[in-house]
Amino acid sequence: xxxxxxxxxxxxxxxxxxxxxxxxxxxxxxxxxxxxxxxxxxxxxxxxxxxxxxxxxxxxxxxxxxxxxxxxxxxxxxxxxxxxxxxxxxxxxxxxxx
Numbered sequence: 001x002x003x004x005x006x007x008x009x010x011x012x013x014x015x016x017x018x019x020x021x022x023x024x025x026x027x028x029x030x031x032x033x034x035x036x037x038x039x040x041x042x043x044x045x046x047x048x049x050x051x052x053x054x055x056x057x058x059x060x061x062x063x064x065x066x067x068x069x070x071x072x073x074x075x076x077x078x079x080x081x082x083x084x085x086x087x088x089x090x091x092x093x094x095x096x097x098x
Contacts, residue, residue, distance in 0.1 A: 020063035025054045028069045039066050 015021065027043055029035040042055030058064065 015059060015062075018062060020065060021057075021059050023054065023057045023064055023066045025057070025066060025068050027054055035068075038068070 023042075025038065025042070027038055029038050038054065042058045043053035044051065044055045045053050
């Protein structure tokens with residue numbers, strides 16, 4: 001994939017260097033279980049042997065801001081306890097200014 005297009009490597013480098021990603025999902029979870037599952041892993045399906053769903057826009061080594069159609073949002077970070085405090089502050093500040 002990286003060799004098939006000269007821009008692929010530079011685009012992946014941008015994502016790799018990023019502190020966080022914003023996942024704009026077109027999903028509309030109907031209950032708490034679906035909501036939690038989608039926040040953590042995204043939706044998943046195989047169509048013609050190809051993986052599709054919101055799981056394809058997840059970068060599991062990044063802090064993720066996930067939003068849904070009904071304007072529910074969540075901030076996920078798995079890295080360390082040291083990262084939690086500044087990310088909580090960022091999420092808190094962002095939600096009060098939105």
